[in-house]
Amino acid sequence: MDFPSIKPKEAGAFAVLAMSGGGTIAHDDRLLVRAQKSNIGLEKGWRETVDVRHKGGEITIVNYYDREEGRCVSCEYIDSLERVDYGRYRPQCLRGLDLGYGASVDLMNNQMDLYLLDLFNNSGSRYRSALEAMLDLVDRGTLKYTPRTDESPRNRREAVRNRIKRYLKPTEYEHDIMIPGTLGKAVYDDIRASGKAQATEENTIYLRGRHVEKQTRYSVKIYDVDERDGTGSGARYKIETTLRKAFFKAEGITVAEMTFQPDIQERICTELEKGLSYTVGLLSGATMARLAEAVSVETRDRCYMPKEVARAMLRPERTLTSRVAELERVQAEHDRRIAALERGDRTLK
Numbered sequence: 001m002d003f004p005s006i007k008p009k010e011a012g013a014f015a016v017l018a019m020s021g022g023g024t025i026a027h028d029d030r031l032l033v034r035a036q037k038s039n040i041g042l043e044k045g046w047r048e049t050v051d052v053r054h055k056g057g058e059i060t061i062v063n064y065y066d067r068e069e070g071r072c073v074s075c076e077y078i079d080s081l082e083r084v085d086y087g088r089y090r091p092q093c094l095r096g097l098d099l100g101y102g103a104s105v106d107l108m109n110n111q112m113d114l115y116l117l118d119l120f121n122n123s124g125s126r127y128r129s130a131l132e133a134m135l136d137l138v139d140r141g142t143l144k145y146t147p148r149t150d151e152s153p154r155n156r157r158e159a160v161r162n163r164i165k166r167y168l169k170p171t172e173y174e175h176d177i178m179i180p181g182t183l184g185k186a187v188y189d190d191i192r193a194s195g196k197a198q199a200t201e202e203n204t205i206y207l208r209g210r211h212v213e214k215q216t217r218y219s220v221k222i223y224d225v226d227e228r229d230g231t232g233s234g235a236r237y238k239i240e241t242t243l244r245k246a247f248f249k250a251e252g253i254t255v256a257e258m259t260f261q262p263d264i265q266e267r268i269c270t271e272l273e274k275g276l277s278y279t280v281g282l283l284s285g286a287t288m289a290r291l292a293e294a295v296s297v298e299t300r301d302r303c304y305m306p307k308e309v310a311r312a313m314l315r316p317e318r319t320l321t322s323r324v325a326e327l328e329r330v331q332a333e334h335d336r337r338i339a340a341l342e343r344g345d346r347t348l349k
Contacts, residue, residue, distance in 0.1 A: 008229045009120055013178055013320045014236050020323045023294025024313050025178050027320035028261050029240075031116040031126050032172040039167045040112050041144040049142045050107065053094040060094040062108040072109065097142070103133040105142075114168070119261070123321055126258045130168065134160050168255045170248040175265065175272055177239040177313050178225075183294055184237030186287045191222055194282040203227045207282075208275055209244070217247040220275040241275045243268060262319045269314050276310035 009029075017025040043049070053060045063072045067088050078084055096106035102118040116122070116129050137143040138160060145156055179187055191197070191205055198210040209219025218241055225236040247253075251271075258264055265272070280288060288309070289299050295312040299305070316322055 008225050008231065008236070009118060010176070010178060010225055010236065010238065013120055014180055016320060016323045016327065017178065017180060020327060022296075022318060022323075023179070023183065023291065024318060025320055025323060026176065026265065026313060026318055027178070028119045028126075028173065028175050028264065029117075030119060030172070030174040031130075031170070031258060033114050033116075033130055033168045033255050033258075034171040034245075035112045035114075035167040035169070037107060037110045037112050041163065042107075042112075043141055043144045046107075046142045047095060049140050050095045050097045050105070053096050053106065061091045062094045063092050064089040065092055097137075097140075099133055099136055103129065103136075105133070105137065113171070120320070123261070123324070125260055126264065127164075127256050128259075130255060130258075131157075131161055131164060134164055134168075165254065165256050169245075170253055170255055170258055171245045173243045173248075173258070173264070173268070175241045175243070175268070177241075177276065179237045179239070179291075181235060183287075183290055185224075185234050187239075187283060187291065188222055188224060188237050190283045190287045191279065196282055207279060209242070212244060215246050216244050217250070218243050218271060218275055220279060222279070239276065239279055241272055243271060247271055261321050262316050265314065265319060266316065272314055273307065273310045276313060277306040279306075280309045281306035 013025055013027055061075060063074055064078050065071075066073050067090060072092065073089065078089060092108070094106060094108050096104065098104045102116060102122060104115040104117060106113045106115070114130060114133055116126055116133070119126070122129060134143065135157065138145045138156070143160075145159060147155055147159070149155060178184075188205070191207070192200065197205045197207060199206045204221050204223040207220040207222070209216045210221075212219065220239065220241050222237065222239045224233050225238050227233040247268075251268075253267065257267065280291065283291065285302065288302070288305055292299050292305060292309050292312075295309060295318070297305070297308050297312045300308075312318075317326075
């Protein structure tokens with residue numbers, strides 16, 4: 001299958017899917033972990049170590065500090081005032097830092113958000129990535145580290161690790177199912193035609209959790225990846241499920257349990273299956289049969305098909321990590337055989 005020359009961030013995953021086959025491929029894209037600034041241990045001069053965030057060329061204001069009341073008020077409250085006394089209300093800026101290796105931190109109100117981004121290019125432990133980012137913030141002078149014993153890299157690492165386990169909480173986690181070409185377009189078109197969308201914004205169809213509330217456990221949407229990036233349309237599609245704070249809190253999942261992508265998927269599989277089953281259930285009979293065949297599910301009673309197809313898409317062997325490992329194994333075996341033949345070993349079969 002030919003893909004546009006300008007590659008989106010998911011291009012590697014789709015290339016692996018093209019090489020290995022199997023209809024769909026699963027991976028994650030983003031993890032947000034959150035802590036309270038008052039708990040995480042910021043240095044006194046932390047503001048000097050991060051940037052003031054801008055959006056559209058303007059400083060991002062998150063709220064206003066009321067000097068008379070000694071509390072923060074919302075931007076909406078300030079907008080509702082006929083005349084604003086800026087001597088009383090002091091704007092509070094969003095501050096943060098792009099760490100340069102797929103990690104980013106934002107600080108606002110009493111909240112510190114650590115984002116692990118572009119996880120398509122990270123096959124390591126998400127927990128370890130969070131630890132490395134926090135250690136980086138210590139080195140930059142954003143986070144405080146006061147050793148209680150002899151200072152050493154090991155002691156420093158363990159102190160930061162304990163702080164992460166105690167105060168950082170999983171808050172959002174994006175999981176993706178990618179479907180290529182004509183099959184992906186048929187899925188997308190059926191969902192658009194179903195009339196079950198909560199909202200449709202340009203290329204994106206929201207199916208669940210469009211408006212996130214305190215009790216929202218997950219959101220689901222589908223979109224055309226290439227149209228999103230302005231690189232064409234119709235070659236790559238993605239079903240994106242974002243698990244929310246309410247889910248992690250209810251299930252008691254900690255940041256230390258957010259390790260490797262296939263392991264995380266297994267831990268959250270039941271919740272992912274809910275949204276995917278609903279999504280597959282919106283498809284026409286013909287498209288559902290095509291998707292079922294692509295993921296090796298025998299076509300049976302339509303009542304059971306959505307759940308069975310969802311489970312098939314979430315099998316560990318369909319993850320990007322597992323697919324890459326299998327391709328590497330096959331390549332290594334191929335190289336071994338070629339090397340043996342070059343040595344004159346004719347016993348290989």
